[in-house]
Amino acid sequence: MLFSATTPTHIRPAEKNDHLALSNLFHFEAYNFRHLDWKRPIDWLGTQPFLVAEQKGRLVAALVCPPDSPGVAWVRAFVAAGQIPVEQVWQALWQEAYRELEAKKITKIAAICMEPWMQKLLMSSGFRRTDAVVVLAWDPASPLAPPRFPARPRVMVPEDFPNVYAVDQACFVPLWQNSQPILELAFAQAIFATVVEDETGLIGYQISTPSPRGGHLARLGVHPRAQGRGIGYALVYDLLVRLAAHPPVLGSLQVTVNTQAENAASLAVYKKANFQFTGHQYPVYEYF
Known part of the structure; x- marks a missing residue:
């Protein structure tokens, strides 16, 4: 018809x-x-x-x-x-x-x-382009510097969800925040999900999903009170070690991540971990 x-x-x-x-x-x-x-x-x-x-x-x-x-x-x-x-x-x-x-x-x-x-x-x-989400890929040929944060991340468990949500709300502006149900859904699809704690409690987390030849770092957050201590890099470093221990059957390991083009703090963490721009990006439009 x-x-x-x-x-x-x-x-x-x-x-x-x-x-x-x-x-x-x-x-x-x-x-x-x-x-x-x-x-x-x-x-x-x-x-x-x-x-x-x-x-x-x-x-x-x-x-x-x-x-x-x-x-x-x-x-x-x-x-x-x-x-x-x-x-x-x-x-x-x-x-x-x-x-x-x-x-x-x-x-x-x-x-x-x-x-x-x-x-x-x-x-x-009435939508206008305001930003872009850029795609980066890990270069496994370059050596990784060990993290300076002493505690190794541990595996995330469901009991962590309220605290993970609290970190997410604290470290992202409203446009980029996720609800707790969405974070729980991401966890259910994850290949690796880890958290970092200090004496004050849970201060950082990452959630990564599987891809055909490795993984995709889907979410990374560090509470503002704990930023600047190398926690984000420690989470990324630990993830790369875990993924390298489970290489794909065919081809080389590939790890990707997306972040906003204007997010200088995230880009600095990924650059330190030897992620490189792929040239792919997703324009972001906001309604005015």
Whole structure:
């Protein structure tokens, strides 16, 4: 069936019985934007704004942007059938989503987006590029200096979650904070997750996920009161030692990490640990 701009479009919240139709949309349609996320778009079903566009009883588009942390929402997914005017259906969904986010008193709305077609939609709706997430890869050929922080990180356990969340809230600005449920989901997907403690308690953590030839350092945080003591580097060093002890069956070990292009403190830690820029980056857009 072909859809046109003249076909009436109904915008409504997604419902649980939309699961199959949404899964098909996210799987098959060409206009398919997804946030860098630990959750699949369909896993946000039951939260709002998760809006769908319906024509003649058939779902033709969806926009997923529910807040996870207080005051902040990321555009987590947008999908549209290739036969409909994508600009028109985006505007219809975005206008309704923005009304809902305004009512929830969301003050920061952002998207991480590489796709030119999606960047165009964002900019047409008041988003502006403000930063970029850059990708770095570890150079295993260069020797690693031993960490100066004396205590070796230990394995993270579920009982650490409240303290890990507290560190995350303390060391990241609101836009880049994660909720405790999201951190727990990251932990569930991790190949290695470790923490550092001192006499005051838990002061740093890292969560790394597996990749086909090694791992990806997905999250690294050190409490502000403990920064400058080499704790971030100690966590990265320990992770690299653990990954090197489990090399891939085929090929050389690859370890990657993402961070904001403007995050000088993180970049300094990764540079010390012999991570190098790959040239890949993900533009960050914020709504104004």
